[in-house]
Amino acid sequence: MYNLFRLNNGLRVVVENIEQFNSVSVGLWVENGSRNENEFNNGISHFIEHMLFKGTKKRTSKEIAEAIEDIGGQINAFTGKEATCYYVKVLDSYLELGLDVISDMLFNSNFNEEEIEKEKGVVIEEINMSEDSPEDVLMDLHSIATWGQESISRPILGYEHTVRGFNRNMLIDYLQSYYIPENCVISICGKVDMKTIKEVVERYFGAWDSKNKSITKYNSPEIKKTNFFRKKDIEQLHVTLGMPGLEVGHDDIYTLILLSNILGGGASSILFQKIREELGICYSIYLFISSHINVGTVNVYTGLNPQYIKVALETINHELKRFSTDRISPEKLMKAKEQLKGSYILGLESTSSRMFSNGKSVLFKDKINTPNDVLSKIDSIDYNKVDAVMDMTFRKGIYNSAFVGKDETLLKDIYKDTLVEFKLDKTKI
Known part of the structure; x- marks a missing residue:
């Protein structure tokens, strides 16, 4: 209730x-x-x-x-x-x-x-x-x-x-x-x-009040097309690649989650199977969604030996293009929906997780998303929704990237003049 x-x-x-x-x-x-x-x-x-x-x-x-x-x-x-x-x-x-x-x-x-x-x-x-x-x-x-x-x-x-x-x-x-x-x-x-x-x-x-009020309102910032490198004396090269996503509370957010799971959500995902299992060039690779008020992104993370960065980037871009153009089979779509429903339900088996879900929903969207509402949205995912979300996200391709490692030589060969080394100035932001 x-x-x-x-x-x-x-x-x-x-x-x-x-x-x-x-x-x-x-x-x-x-x-x-x-x-x-x-x-x-x-x-x-x-x-x-x-x-x-x-x-x-x-x-x-x-x-x-x-x-x-x-x-x-x-x-x-x-x-x-x-x-x-x-x-x-x-x-x-x-x-x-x-x-x-x-x-x-x-x-x-x-x-x-x-x-x-x-x-x-x-x-x-x-x-x-x-x-x-x-x-x-x-x-x-x-x-x-x-x-x-x-x-x-x-x-x-x-x-x-x-x-x-x-x-x-x-x-x-x-x-x-x-x-x-x-x-x-x-x-x-x-x-x-x-x-x-x-x-x-x-x-x-009930007696809570404030005279100096700043009602929170956020703008809709544009997603930049920037590539940053930051030098750290570490063995691996850590990588994130970003593309447009969906804002928090978007009607098609569960379609995006489903597609993200297929592409990079676990050990059976496309990117994990291709880059870790087949090529064997990384230990960890996954895709994550960042949804905010008015804006959102989809991001790929991996950490690997710098010598493999060129083949990793080429493979990720190739798989992303293929994923966004090839039709997902009906069997794969049904399996992904059941997987998403299962993980959602398992995530609600505590009062704290449900409190977090309800609080966030009301804070940002002023409404309750009941489990039945969410399950209905997942069940309603069809090829029209998949196609619409592909257009808004994956088909746009990689917009930006960030790299942390000790040597940018190979990255400069790939990105040429578009790679910027970021140096943290501790005296100003």
């Missing part, structure tokens, strides 16, 4: 009751992430996420964790390009405690100046750890290759110099601007008393 309602202050609440469960997951979703930031405050959304765990007027940092963990629950948060989520998972009898802890963090966090300075060190270490991961470096680099100077290209963690520039007033002003009811959703899933839940949520979030 679902219920979607709005409090008088504009806060949207989505509740899914699953009577047979004995747990409940609660998430506070905020439509705010690195895409809301500028060159001076990049990383502030992620930093605020950290600070909300550092103590409130009635709980220390340790007591916030203990309030949930002492009853066997879980508490955590994450920040993305367009959303931040704070969530708990507890036994259903502790639903109000979960709401109390999240609301306490939201409304009563201290933003102690000493804690802010300490947390800068923590986040800078997180940035350094990301710099040591070629895959993380690659994803940030490819984001810049795809979006250029648009805010969507900015890294979620920010840069060391932007993090060092944060202060208490800056953090509080930003939070009061974007952490407003109109930008937020409370998502609850599990064993819930549907008769009283609105009253309970109202008790903790």
Whole structure:
């Protein structure tokens, strides 16, 4: 049973009751992430996420964790390009405690100046750890290759110099601007008393208001045709190739997921079988979708010995062209639909995964996508939809690329003057 309602202050609440469960997951979703930031405050959304765990007027940092963990629950948060989520998972009898802890963090966090300075060190270490991961470096680099100077290209963690520039007033002003009811959703899933839940949520979030409001709105940036290389002293060459995709919530998103699974979604996919199994030139190759508000991309990732890059690129382009022009057999299409339905259903076997799905759907599209809705959309995939999605995505071919490795010589032979070496300037973005 679902219920979607709005409090008088504009806060949207989505509740899914699953009577047979004995747990409940609660998430506070905020439509705010690195895409809301500028060159001076990049990383502030992620930093605020950290600070909300550092103590409130009635709980220390340790007591916030203990309030949930002492009853066997879980508490955590994450920040993305367009959303931040704070969530708990507890036994259903502790639903109000979960709401109390999240609301306490939201409304009563201290933003102690000493804690802010300490947390800068923590986040800078997180940035350094990301710099040591070629895959993380690659994803940030490819984001810049795809979006250029648009805010969507900015890294979620920010840069060391932007993090060092944060202060208490800056953090509080930003939070009061974007952490407003109109930008937020409370998502609850599990064993819930549907008769009283609105009253309970109202008790903790009904008085929420803000005078300095920044309603989140995003533009529709153009996908760039850029090829970036970044030098790292590592053995493998890490590669991403990007092409146009579909925005979050697009009617044909499940068709795109299905096609992506066939081309590069697993060990039985076309790219895995061709490049890893037949050619034996890489260990990992897969395709992933990045869907955002108003825009989206489809991307291929692989990591390999640099000497194989020419044959890898030629093979990927050849298989992509063949995939986008050859007709998928009816048997293959049916099998892919069943595979997609199965993975979707298996992914909903916990209150937290359903809470995430419901919260994201309401936050970005202001509606609930029930499992029956999704399964119906998958069942409705036909050759007309396949053809339409091929036109919007795969048939457009590779637009951009990013490479991380220690030598670009072979890449320059392939890309000539279109390959740009990216050097991170730590003094400015």
